Amino acid sequence: MANFEGRVVILTGATGGFGRAAAQFFAGAGASLVLSDLAADALDDLARGLGGQTIAVAGDITDPELSEQLVETALSRFGRLDVAVNNAGIAHDMAPLPKTPLNVARQIIDVDLMGVFYAMRAQLPALEQRFRDTGEQGAIVNVASVAGVVAAPMLSMYAAAKHGVVGLTKSAAIEYARRGVRVNALCPSFARTPMVTGFLAQSGGSHDEAETALVRAIPMGRLAEVDEVIAGLAFLADPASSFVTGQTLQIDGGLSAA
Numbered sequence: 001m002a003n004f005e006g007r008v009v010i011l012t013g014a015t016g017g018f019g020r021a022a023a024q025f026f027a028g029a030g031a032s033l034v035l036s037d038l039a040a041d042a043l044d045d046l047a048r049g050l051g052g053q054t055i056a057v058a059g060d061i062t063d064p065e066l067s068e069q070l071v072e073t074a075l076s077r078f079g080r081l082d083v084a085v086n087n088a089g090i091a092h093d094m095a096p097l098p099k100t101p102l103n104v105a106r107q108i109i110d111v112d113l114m115g116v117f118y119a120m121r122a123q124l125p126a127l128e129q130r131f132r133d134t135g136e137q138g139a140i141v142n143v144a145s146v147a148g149v150v151a152a153p154m155l156s157m158y159a160a161a162k163h164g165v166v167g168l169t170k171s172a173a174i175e176y177a178r179r180g181v182r183v184n185a186l187c188p189s190f191a192r193t194p195m196v197t198g199f200l201a202q203s204g205g206s207h208d209e210a211e212t213a214l215v216r217a218i219p220m221g222r223l224a225e226v227d228e229v230i231a232g233l234a235f236l237a238d239p240a241s242s243f244v245t246g247q248t249l250q251i252d253g254g255l256s257a258a
Helices: 017-028 040-050 064-078 102-134 156-175 194-201 207-214 226-237
Strands: 008-011 032-035 054-056 083-086 138-143 181-188 248-251
Touching: 008 017, 008 064, 017 032, 017 040, 017 194, 017 226, 032 040, 032 064, 040 054, 064 102, 083 102, 083 226, 102 138, 102 156, 102 181, 138 156, 138 226, 156 181, 181 226, 226 248
Parallel strands: 008 032, 008 083, 032 054, 083 138, 138 181, 181 248
Antiparallel strands: none
Protein backbone atom coordinates (compact mmCIF):
# COMPACT_ATOMS: atom_id res chain seq x y z
CA MET A 1 0.00 0.00 0.00
CA ALA A 2 1.22 3.51 -0.81
CA ASN A 3 2.55 5.44 2.17
CA PHE A 4 1.16 8.94 2.67
CA GLU A 5 2.54 9.39 6.19
CA GLY A 6 2.97 13.09 6.92
CA ARG A 7 1.32 14.20 3.69
CA VAL A 8 -1.67 16.49 3.44
CA VAL A 9 -4.55 15.67 1.12
CA ILE A 10 -7.54 17.75 0.02
CA LEU A 11 -10.51 15.59 -1.02
CA THR A 12 -13.81 16.93 -2.35
CA GLY A 13 -17.02 14.96 -2.70
CA ALA A 14 -15.88 13.11 0.40
CA THR A 15 -19.16 11.48 1.44
CA GLY A 16 -19.98 9.77 -1.88
CA GLY A 17 -19.09 6.23 -2.91
CA PHE A 18 -15.57 6.97 -4.17
CA GLY A 19 -15.04 9.88 -1.80
CA ARG A 20 -15.72 7.98 1.40
CA ALA A 21 -13.50 5.08 0.31
CA ALA A 22 -10.74 7.50 -0.70
CA ALA A 23 -10.91 9.29 2.65
CA GLN A 24 -10.63 5.99 4.48
CA PHE A 25 -7.71 4.93 2.29
CA PHE A 26 -5.70 8.12 2.79
CA ALA A 27 -6.38 8.18 6.53
CA GLY A 28 -5.27 4.57 6.79
CA ALA A 29 -2.11 5.40 4.82
CA GLY A 30 -1.14 8.10 7.31
CA ALA A 31 -2.29 11.28 5.58
CA SER A 32 -3.79 14.37 7.16
CA LEU A 33 -7.03 15.26 5.42
CA VAL A 34 -9.04 18.33 4.51
CA LEU A 35 -12.40 16.91 3.44
CA SER A 36 -15.23 18.75 1.73
CA ASP A 37 -18.75 17.97 0.63
CA LEU A 38 -22.09 19.71 0.28
CA ALA A 39 -23.64 17.27 2.80
CA ALA A 40 -22.43 18.89 6.02
CA ASP A 41 -23.82 16.38 8.54
CA ALA A 42 -22.52 13.34 6.67
CA LEU A 43 -19.17 15.08 6.24
CA ASP A 44 -18.86 15.78 9.96
CA ASP A 45 -19.71 12.16 10.77
CA LEU A 46 -17.05 10.93 8.34
CA ALA A 47 -14.40 13.27 9.72
CA ARG A 48 -15.12 12.23 13.32
CA GLY A 49 -14.80 8.59 12.36
CA LEU A 50 -11.40 9.15 10.76
CA GLY A 51 -9.77 10.81 13.74
CA GLY A 52 -7.83 13.88 14.75
CA GLN A 53 -5.84 14.59 11.59
CA THR A 54 -9.01 15.21 9.59
CA ILE A 55 -10.71 18.58 9.06
CA ALA A 56 -14.17 18.94 7.53
CA VAL A 57 -15.06 22.01 5.48
CA ALA A 58 -18.58 21.81 4.11
CA GLY A 59 -19.50 23.84 1.07
CA ASP A 60 -20.58 24.02 -2.56
CA ILE A 61 -17.88 23.25 -5.11
CA THR A 62 -19.54 25.67 -7.55
CA ASP A 63 -18.45 28.51 -5.22
CA PRO A 64 -14.84 29.44 -6.10
CA GLU A 65 -14.29 30.66 -2.54
CA LEU A 66 -14.68 27.11 -1.20
CA SER A 67 -11.66 25.91 -3.18
CA GLU A 68 -9.61 28.83 -1.87
CA GLN A 69 -10.76 28.02 1.66
CA LEU A 70 -9.75 24.38 1.36
CA VAL A 71 -6.21 25.30 0.31
CA GLU A 72 -5.95 27.94 3.03
CA THR A 73 -7.15 25.41 5.60
CA ALA A 74 -4.55 22.85 4.55
CA LEU A 75 -1.76 25.41 4.77
CA SER A 76 -2.87 27.01 8.03
CA ARG A 77 -3.72 23.81 9.91
CA PHE A 78 -1.09 21.43 8.53
CA GLY A 79 1.51 23.76 7.01
CA ARG A 80 1.54 22.12 3.58
CA LEU A 81 -0.42 20.62 0.72
CA ASP A 82 0.78 17.51 -1.13
CA VAL A 83 -2.21 15.95 -2.92
CA ALA A 84 -5.58 17.23 -4.13
CA VAL A 85 -8.30 14.82 -5.23
CA ASN A 86 -11.08 16.65 -7.06
CA ASN A 87 -13.85 14.12 -6.76
CA ALA A 88 -17.03 16.18 -6.29
CA GLY A 89 -19.51 15.53 -9.07
CA ILE A 90 -23.06 14.71 -10.00
CA ALA A 91 -24.85 12.94 -12.85
CA HIS A 92 -28.16 13.55 -14.55
CA ASP A 93 -31.05 11.27 -15.43
CA MET A 94 -30.61 9.31 -18.63
CA ALA A 95 -32.32 11.09 -21.52
CA PRO A 96 -31.71 11.94 -25.19
CA LEU A 97 -29.82 15.20 -25.61
CA PRO A 98 -32.86 17.26 -26.73
CA LYS A 99 -34.75 16.05 -23.65
CA THR A 100 -32.08 17.16 -21.17
CA PRO A 101 -33.50 20.17 -19.29
CA LEU A 102 -31.50 23.38 -19.67
CA ASN A 103 -31.19 23.92 -15.94
CA VAL A 104 -29.85 20.37 -15.50
CA ALA A 105 -27.31 20.89 -18.30
CA ARG A 106 -26.02 24.07 -16.66
CA GLN A 107 -25.85 22.42 -13.25
CA ILE A 108 -23.78 19.52 -14.60
CA ILE A 109 -21.28 21.91 -16.17
CA ASP A 110 -21.15 24.07 -13.03
CA VAL A 111 -20.48 21.15 -10.69
CA ASP A 112 -18.56 18.62 -12.76
CA LEU A 113 -16.44 20.94 -14.90
CA MET A 114 -16.30 24.40 -13.34
CA GLY A 115 -15.93 22.85 -9.89
CA VAL A 116 -12.71 21.15 -11.04
CA PHE A 117 -11.51 24.38 -12.68
CA TYR A 118 -12.07 26.36 -9.48
CA ALA A 119 -10.31 23.67 -7.45
CA MET A 120 -7.21 23.53 -9.66
CA ARG A 121 -7.10 27.31 -9.90
CA ALA A 122 -6.64 27.39 -6.12
CA GLN A 123 -4.47 24.28 -5.77
CA LEU A 124 -1.86 24.72 -8.49
CA PRO A 125 -0.17 27.86 -7.11
CA ALA A 126 0.10 26.33 -3.64
CA LEU A 127 1.55 23.09 -4.95
CA GLU A 128 3.98 24.94 -7.19
CA GLN A 129 5.13 27.12 -4.29
CA ARG A 130 5.80 24.04 -2.17
CA PHE A 131 7.93 22.61 -4.98
CA ARG A 132 9.90 25.84 -5.18
CA ASP A 133 10.45 25.85 -1.43
CA THR A 134 11.23 22.18 -0.85
CA GLY A 135 11.72 20.45 -4.19
CA GLU A 136 8.85 18.05 -3.38
CA GLN A 137 6.38 17.22 -6.15
CA GLY A 138 2.68 17.63 -5.59
CA ALA A 139 -0.14 15.74 -7.28
CA ILE A 140 -3.65 16.51 -8.44
CA VAL A 141 -6.04 13.70 -9.32
CA ASN A 142 -9.24 14.73 -11.05
CA VAL A 143 -11.95 12.10 -10.86
CA ALA A 144 -13.47 12.14 -14.34
CA SER A 145 -15.11 9.09 -15.91
CA VAL A 146 -14.76 6.74 -18.81
CA ALA A 147 -17.47 9.06 -20.19
CA GLY A 148 -14.64 11.59 -20.45
CA VAL A 149 -12.86 9.52 -23.10
CA VAL A 150 -15.69 7.70 -24.92
CA ALA A 151 -19.28 8.49 -25.83
CA ALA A 152 -22.04 8.17 -23.24
CA PRO A 153 -25.38 8.04 -25.05
CA MET A 154 -28.27 9.33 -22.92
CA LEU A 155 -25.77 11.08 -20.62
CA SER A 156 -24.63 13.74 -23.06
CA MET A 157 -24.03 16.63 -20.66
CA TYR A 158 -22.29 14.38 -18.14
CA ALA A 159 -20.00 13.17 -20.93
CA ALA A 160 -19.38 16.73 -22.10
CA ALA A 161 -18.40 17.84 -18.60
CA LYS A 162 -16.11 14.85 -18.05
CA HIS A 163 -14.46 15.36 -21.46
CA GLY A 164 -13.86 18.91 -20.25
CA VAL A 165 -12.22 17.61 -17.07
CA VAL A 166 -9.87 15.48 -19.16
CA GLY A 167 -9.01 18.55 -21.25
CA LEU A 168 -8.29 20.62 -18.14
CA THR A 169 -6.18 17.80 -16.75
CA LYS A 170 -3.99 17.40 -19.81
CA SER A 171 -3.55 21.13 -20.28
CA ALA A 172 -2.60 21.78 -16.66
CA ALA A 173 -0.25 18.78 -16.70
CA ILE A 174 1.75 20.35 -19.54
CA GLU A 175 1.71 23.79 -17.94
CA TYR A 176 3.09 22.41 -14.65
CA ALA A 177 5.27 19.52 -15.85
CA ARG A 178 8.43 21.49 -14.97
CA ARG A 179 6.88 23.28 -12.03
CA GLY A 180 6.59 20.34 -9.66
CA VAL A 181 2.93 19.38 -10.01
CA ARG A 182 1.65 16.17 -11.59
CA VAL A 183 -1.94 16.29 -12.87
CA ASN A 184 -3.83 13.16 -13.90
CA ALA A 185 -7.41 12.04 -14.42
CA LEU A 186 -9.01 8.91 -13.00
CA CYS A 187 -11.64 7.58 -15.41
CA PRO A 188 -13.70 4.75 -13.95
CA SER A 189 -16.64 3.16 -15.69
CA PHE A 190 -19.73 2.02 -13.82
CA ALA A 191 -18.81 0.96 -10.30
CA ARG A 192 -20.85 -0.26 -7.38
CA THR A 193 -21.56 3.19 -5.92
CA PRO A 194 -24.78 4.91 -4.79
CA MET A 195 -24.78 6.92 -8.04
CA VAL A 196 -24.83 3.74 -10.13
CA THR A 197 -27.32 1.92 -7.95
CA GLY A 198 -29.54 4.96 -8.42
CA PHE A 199 -29.35 4.46 -12.20
CA LEU A 200 -30.28 0.81 -11.73
CA ALA A 201 -33.29 1.75 -9.62
CA GLN A 202 -34.58 4.00 -12.42
CA SER A 203 -34.73 1.13 -14.90
CA GLY A 204 -38.15 -0.08 -13.85
CA GLY A 205 -37.13 -3.75 -14.03
CA SER A 206 -35.37 -5.97 -11.55
CA HIS A 207 -31.98 -4.95 -10.16
CA ASP A 208 -30.25 -7.98 -11.70
CA GLU A 209 -31.73 -7.34 -15.14
CA ALA A 210 -30.75 -3.68 -15.01
CA GLU A 211 -27.20 -4.49 -13.94
CA THR A 212 -26.84 -7.08 -16.70
CA ALA A 213 -27.94 -4.52 -19.28
CA LEU A 214 -25.62 -1.86 -17.83
CA VAL A 215 -22.49 -4.02 -18.04
CA ARG A 216 -23.27 -5.54 -21.45
CA ALA A 217 -20.73 -3.28 -23.20
CA ILE A 218 -17.98 -3.93 -20.62
CA PRO A 219 -15.64 -6.69 -21.84
CA MET A 220 -15.17 -8.02 -18.29
CA GLY A 221 -18.95 -8.21 -17.96
CA ARG A 222 -19.32 -6.70 -14.50
CA LEU A 223 -19.33 -3.48 -12.47
CA ALA A 224 -16.09 -2.24 -10.94
CA GLU A 225 -15.77 -2.54 -7.19
CA VAL A 226 -14.97 0.67 -5.34
CA ASP A 227 -11.69 -0.73 -4.00
CA GLU A 228 -10.51 -1.37 -7.57
CA VAL A 229 -11.03 2.30 -8.39
CA ILE A 230 -9.29 3.43 -5.20
CA ALA A 231 -6.26 1.34 -6.19
CA GLY A 232 -5.98 3.47 -9.33
CA LEU A 233 -6.39 6.65 -7.32
CA ALA A 234 -3.63 5.54 -4.96
CA PHE A 235 -1.30 4.94 -7.90
CA LEU A 236 -1.87 8.39 -9.38
CA ALA A 237 -1.48 10.15 -6.03
CA ASP A 238 1.54 8.12 -4.90
CA PRO A 239 4.82 10.12 -4.84
CA ALA A 240 6.46 7.03 -6.34
CA SER A 241 4.51 7.69 -9.58
CA SER A 242 6.78 10.68 -10.11
CA PHE A 243 7.00 10.42 -13.94
CA VAL A 244 3.26 10.02 -14.50
CA THR A 245 1.43 13.18 -15.55
CA GLY A 246 -1.18 14.20 -18.09
CA GLN A 247 -2.67 10.72 -18.14
CA THR A 248 -6.19 9.33 -18.10
CA LEU A 249 -6.27 6.09 -16.15
CA GLN A 250 -9.31 4.15 -17.36
CA ILE A 251 -10.51 1.61 -14.82
CA ASP A 252 -13.26 0.26 -16.99
CA GLY A 253 -12.95 -3.50 -17.50
CA GLY A 254 -11.74 -2.92 -21.05
CA LEU A 255 -14.64 -0.69 -22.16
CA SER A 256 -12.50 2.06 -23.70
CA ALA A 257 -10.31 -0.48 -25.52
CA ALA A 258 -13.21 -2.11 -27.37
